[in-house]
Amino acid sequence: xxxxxxxxSSARSSEHEQLLQVQDLKTYFPTPRGLVxxxxxxxxxxxxxxxxxxxxxxxxxxxxxxRSIMRLxxxxxxxxxxxxFDGRDxxxxxxxxxxDVWGAEIAMVFQDPMTSLNPVMRIGPxxxxxxxxxxxxxxxxxxxxxxxxxxxxxxxxxxxxxxEYPHQLSGGMRQRVTIAIAxxxxxxxxxxxxxxxxxxxxxxxxxxDLLKVQQSERFMGMILVTHDxxxxxxxxxxxxxxxxxKIVEQAPTDxxxxxxxxxxxxxxxxxxxxxxNHSHTRLQSIKGRPPDLVNxxxxxxxxxxxxxxxxxxxxxxxxxxxxxxxxDHLYRCWFPVGTAAGEAAxxxxxxxxxxxxxxxxxAAGEIIA
Numbered sequence: 022x023x024x025x026x027x028x029x030s031s032a033r034s035s036e037h038e039q040l041l042q043v044q045d046l047k048t049y050f051p052t053p054r055g056l057v058x059x060x061x062x063x064x065x066x067x068x069x070x071x072x073x074x075x076x077x078x079x080x081x082x083x084x085x086x087x088r089s090i091m092r093l094x095x096x097x098x099x100x101x102x103x104x105x106f107d108g109r110d111x112x113x114x115x116x117x118x119x120x121d122v123w124g125a126e127i128a129m130v131f132q133d134p135m136t137s138l139n140p141v142m143r144i145g146p147x148x149x150x151x152x153x154x155x156x157x158x159x160x161x162x163x164x165x166x167x168x169x170x171x172x173x174x175x176x177x178x179x180x181x182x183x184x185e186y187p188h189q190l191s192g193g194m195r196q197r198v199t200i201a202i203a204x205x206x207x208x209x210x211x212x213x214x215x216x217x218x219x220x221x222x223x224x225x226x227x228x229x230d231l232l233k234v235q236q237s238e239r240f241m242g243m244i245l246v247t248h249d250x251x252x253x254x255x256x257x258x259x260x261x262x263x264x265x266x267k268i269v270e271q272a273p274t275d276x277x278x279x280x281x282x283x284x285x286x287x288x289x290x291x292x293x294x295x296x297x298n299h300s301h302t303r304l305q306s307i308k309g310r311p312p313d314l315v316n317x318x319x320x321x322x323x324x325x326x327x328x329x330x331x332x333x334x335x336x337x338x339x340x341x342x343x344x345x346x347x348x349d350h351l352y353r354c355w356f357p358v359g360t361a362a363g364e365a366a367x368x369x370x371x372x373x374x375x376x377x378x379x380x381x382x383x384a385a386g387e388i389i390a
Contacts, residue, residue, distance in 0.1 A: 040068060040107065041066065042066050042104075043063060043066070043102070043103070043105075044064050044102055044104075044105070045101070046086070046100075048082075048085050048098060048099070049100075050098055052315065058314050060082045060085050061265075061267055062267060063266075063268055065271065067210075069209065069241070070237075070240045070241070071242055071243075072233075072242075072243040072244075072258050073243070073261060074245045074261070076247055076248065076261070076263065076289065077263035078248055080265075081311065083246045084132075084214055087212045089104070090104050090111070090244075091119075092114070092119055093129075100112055106122070106210065107209070124208065125155040125208065126210065127208055127210045128206070129213075130232075133219065134198065135188075138187040140188060141186070142186075143184055143185065144183055145167060148198070148202050149163035149164060171197075171201055174198075174231060175197060175231060176194060176197050176198070192221075193221070193224035193227065193228065196224075196228050200228075200235070204239070208241065209241055210241060210244070211235075211242070213245050215247060216245075217247075245257055250286075250293060254278065258274060259273050259274060259349075260272060262283065262289070264311070264322060265311055265317065265322040266314060267322065268353070269352070270351065271351045271352075272350035272351065280344070282344065282357040282359065283352045283357065284356075284357075284363075285326075285327070287358050288307045288326075291305045292305050309326040312325070319335070321337075321353075321354070328367060328370055329356045330370070331366050331369075333355050337355070339353045341353045
């Protein structure tokens, strides 16, 4: 049996290995106005070889969460809670220790490759730098590895590309380069933070498919951060929906789409354009704006924008609880979607003229299909 097969066999034997455990993570930024509670008590687990999708609109805290896991934060940030990676608490590590983890064990693909790549350095040195640092190989071996990486992520003429600068590549090519850099040292956890931002639709699909293939072949854990539930529908094992710094719904992917419980998750589904709509159909949007993270509301953080809202929602913050008989499906709502209480709340608001559009219960089914 070859070395690669031995490595893969060893990896598969620990298929249910708990790779990442985030416990009550809080990330606060001091400002003249007060503490910005960007991440406010988030907990989840990720097994090796599994993919978790973190979904939410801009300002929900998903990107700050991904940077908090890696400790890529400003110096004055207040970080509380635990981030256990392979039995080690990353929140207590010194910077020198973290540098041995970054790239080698945990890697990140950032939103915009033009800002994450060095514009005055050729592609080759940007890839080989981490390879030589973490793997201790010579220049020639690092170059051969870089060529193999570029080939594996679908970049044609990889030898020529090593000599080019980022501005000489298309957006899709640059993102493939950032993926190659992230994969260079064989990390066990890959965090992809909005990896398809500003890319054409067809290129987006190619990048997402590439990430899925690389994750499966390398048996990595992966966190896919996005604002689009359609992106994670067929590419993740579990989904965590974030709003105003908290997880408001979390479930296995198929389960979440089959039985949405949190009104915010339902609103995200409603806002996705669908091919079944007639031409010029008005797009649905979530009315209002997310709350001020310095002065958070007393009750449910989504209450001011929620079509199900009742007095209790404004007074008491709902806990994150499981569905009866489904411990893996958690939600944070007093009047959940699809329940008698939820339907009664919706009907009372409809009768009072508080709802300006109809809610389509078939939205989740169309996204999955």
